[in-house]
Amino acid sequence: MQVLLVEDSAPEVRLLQEILKSTILTRFELVPVQRMSDAIAQLKSTHFDIVLLDLTLPDSTGLDSVSNLTSQFPSVAIVVLTNTNDDDLAINAVRHGAQDYLMKRQLNPDTLIRSMRYAIERKQAAEALREANEILEQRVQERTAELKQEIERCQKIQARLELAQKAAKTGTFEWNLQTNEINWTAEAEALYGLAPGSFAGSYEHWIELLHPDDRTKIEIEDQQALDTEFRILHPDGSLRWIAVQSSLVAQPLRMLGIQMDITEKKQLEAQFLRAQRLESLGTLAGGVAHDLNNILTPILAVTQILPLKLPNLDDRNRYLLKTAETSARRGADLVKQILSFARGVEGHRVSLQLSHVLREVQQIIQQTLPKSIDIHTNIASDLCTITGDATQIHQILMNLCVNARDAMPEGGTLTLQAENIEIDHAIARLHLDAHVGSYVVITVTDTGTGISPENLNRIFDPFFTTKEIGKGTGLGLSALLGIVRSHHGFVDVQSQFNQGSQFKIYLPADCSKECPSEETLQSLSGQQAWVLVVDDEQAVCDTLQAMLLAHEYQVVVAKGGTEAISLLTEHSEIQTVIMDLMMPTLDGWATLPLLRRVNGEIYAIAMSGLASTEIVTQAERRGFQGFLQKPFTTQDLLKVLAQQQQQLSFLV
Template sequence: MTQNNLEQAITGAHQRLENLLQRASKPENHSNKQDSSVELLQEAIAEISISLEELHALTEELQEQNEELISTRELVEAERQRYQDLFNFAPDAYLVTNDTGIIQEANYAATQLLNVRQSYLIGKPLAVFIYQPERQKFRQMLQRLRQQGQIRGQELWMYHKDGNIDFPAEVTAVITEADSEGTNSLRWLLRDISDRYRTEQKIREQAALLDITADAIFVRDLHNQILFWNKGAENVYGWRAEEVLGKNAEQLLVRVTKETSPQLAAALKTVIEHGSWQGELCKVNKYDETIVIASRWTLMRDPAGIPKSILTVDTDITEKKQLETQLFRNQRLESLGTLASGIAHDLNNILTPMMTVAQLLPQKHLQIDENSQQMLKLLEINARRGADLVRQILSFTRNCEGKRTIVPISQLIEDVEQIIKCTFPKCIDINTTIPTDLGVVLGDSTQLHQVLMNLALNARDAMPNGGRLHISASKLFLDENYTKKHIEVKVGRYIVITVTDTGVGISPAIIDKIFDPFFTTKEVGKGTGLGLSIVIGISNNHGGFVEVSSEIEVGSKFKVYLPSSEGSIAPVVHKTQLPVGQGELILVVDDEAAITQITKTTLEIHNYRVLTAQNGIESLALYTQHKDEIKLVLMDMMMPSMAGGTAIRTLQIINPQVQIIAMSGLASAEALAQAIGNGIHGFLTKPFTANELLNSVQQILIPSAEC
């Protein structure tokens, strides 16, 4: 029963008793007076009984209500205590402030977080625990909280009591409804996010490292969809991250062929089975350029250990592979050059007597018949052809250089054009493009002529059914960026000669082998395989290099780069008459008996006296005996027992004024002078003719006689 029901019951009882009193006070007849009193008394007793019963019932109801109230109060207290325990021992810091930010309540976690007692917190402004530069941000948060009713996920740097910056906090706050006094309260949740902040900082640092690395790093799922793409990948492949995310990596980066498809399938199988794979792949960039990649794949798994993605780290090794190819090519040339040098030495020793005899016999036997003269002429011509072949073999080494003069490239191209237009099939259209101010190079005109002829002949053979042959030239400056990609190329100005044909083209499978000596795709008897090796050898000897590009059924393009030069060199004047001596004594030293014999014969026919020696030791003995008479020494550089260089230095010790002409089929005069010193007065390259021998001897002896 409620308080209202109790009041209504009491009021009703009073009303009934008041009615009885009013009836009892009214005047009545005497005869009925006694009966009326009795009736009123009975009604009063009944009314009192009813009221007592009602009161008893009301008392029982009140008792029950009191017991319920006590039970409810206990439940409320228990709930309040549970709330207080949750509030105090929650893992996050909870604070209650008034509308201005003054702390009214704080839980245990808040005291631990701020490193203060609870009593210290109460009544303090929350702002005193905010890092000074961030207090303006805190005031803005308060303003937004009052306007919006809540804020979530904001970050603030907090102070400890001692004033040190200690931790970053994630702040969440709500505003409660006004109390009976009309005051709002603010409830704050502060969560220490130091660990998360350090983790995020570490992730940012790692992300920065991923972006600054030169390697391409990307992640793709098991369906090849790209999930992550770093800055290095942008640099290597040219695609920006927003252009590739979600795209198929295989379709974007790999040109699928019969060779690449099995390789990719095997790599994927390996990474799935073993967790990693590494190897080299040919890929394409945004500009459809093929690049060589050193690729490392790592299988990534989810927390349950199930494969979810593949982390790929790609390194662009295109330049490295190009440099390796150039290095291997140079090493092959050097090895073959060593072999060729030995062969050339022997061949030159064989050819020298043949050439000299072919010249001397007509002079010694004046009555020789015409048929014999033609045979001797044929012998001389073929000996010269053999000598030219030897020089071609040596052209791809660094040991054979001709006489260097100023060579106008425009004139060189015009000469070659004139020859090939007269000799090539008419079905080949030949034309040239030559700038008027092309310039000159310092080199051997015969060798450079050979370079162009070899390239032109190859172009002709590549167009058996006709086509177009174009020779052009241009000037070009090569900077440091270009030279980094090419071994032994120097920064400077170059003249570039380009020979282009529309022939059958060169297969990618053999294009790296075409400069190897004796490599040829022509039928037996139709090519020696020396043409392109001679081209690259001569180009290298002139400080240049060669580039080639080709496409099957489209044609080939060869570019010869030669260092541009300025200045001039005086032309060499060749004497037309064979000079004769005045009886001077000459010492000829060579381990080849045929050479010493024919050299002695040639000199004696032309009025010289000759001593011969077969090696360096024998030459020293002869020179010691006749040093006052010997005017000149002809010394071969490669002999057994004592090499020519050692013998020359010993002769110079015996007589510092000794005059020497060195003979060799391998080295140039400049190279010998640098190796032995300035004691050499002349040089004869084997095989040499009688004319070259006699002119060289005269050039040394005549100035000496005049002195």
């Protein structure tokens, strides 16, 4: 340990030299200087782990000495030495940047060395926290810059939109206010969906073309020659938006103006508002997901622990526990789905047997869909495996089933099918995203109202929906398409109006690969291995401890990073730590390097209520060997711990 001693008393220097020489476990290299100027010169040229500082020097005295060193060398630990037994001075020295305060007359080897070690550890912890704060601040600045660029891009899009509206086709009109005669150009008639020359030329005919809810407003406004906007109904029943700009002309009194179809502008405005709402949802989801998952983690854990603790539960109570577990899992999946859509979190891709997902979907829809809907399933027994995310596949199938339910308000038939298929060149040419090879195709068929031809090509557009306001977001099918494409698959839709719809989901398959069998909980027992659990949430600590104890682990619990360091120092047998990344004071990022100073071989598993590729990658880069997203099941926990079997000799 490199020690710089700033002391102008030769006897005190010799005393400290003798004290440090007498130590056995640590070798110290002591460099003594008598003046502050010499100390500064030494620190500029040589690395020191710690400074022992006397407060009475020829060229510097009191707390000025501490402030002088901390301002120039903020990363060096300082222990103040003095003959004055003054508690206020000690507190002020620490406030000015020192890590400890010792009385010279009370020095002994144990006190001095312990003080030096603790001072260095506190300084390193403070430096780690400072670096973490700097990284966080940098990220905030980078994200702010990205948002500014996004705002500028949106403003440019809006400017181009306005330019496009000015260049769009418009229709002119002339309205004689004395005779109520109106003359339209052919372009104006086209805006209303009328054939050229079919407009009757009267005010009454024009009013009939407006949406009933807008007629009263327009009858009041049109006498004032104001710019206005209103809705119209085309002969085919579709709704369009029209903007009018006009002015009054005298002799004879008439109104001249132009009419513009602004339906697309209105739709873009609505989509922009929805996009803003979704961006806010993404920010909110990221902020609350950690807390929500902390709430769901103990609930999910308790529902799995209680059957082990209470083996004599009757069937009714076991059913209630299973219901609670299923609800907790659905809540966790809901958080994942919100994050997946709002923030683009990638799913967890594994080798997957779709028959399990399809049976789960079948059970859910049989319990939730109206009895007036008959449900049929036809799942091939030899389905090939795919590489995919079970939660996302579950999401798109449930979305299709819910859409089918809405399309059959009076009842009907819903059919789920799944089979293997080989795509050849002839079929691949018909679908942009298709490739020659093996696929599993899932077919969802209903006998509902179907999709009109003019809407069939728009159903995957974001925010497009034919449902009433408040009953659909227009995001379900666009999310479906995104998920299928991310799985390198494609979608085929066939529909006839008032006869029903059929959606085919094609997912690339590997028929030569078998889905890995699930390991049993018994095969994942801990065999009395020691685990340190670190989380500031008491409920998470308690449930994690219970889960591990129930599967032959020995557990110690810490409520934060500082307590974790202390417990690891006391229990040398601990070789695994499961630690939350987001904790007050000393979070998981800053705690891990300090734990590794105590035990360099510690196996670290990160926990977080947030899960994105960036967070997982960062955890691996910062030294964590495993990752658990809250909430997690007992199976998830034991699997992560079992990954140590090839790395830690005490696991078999």
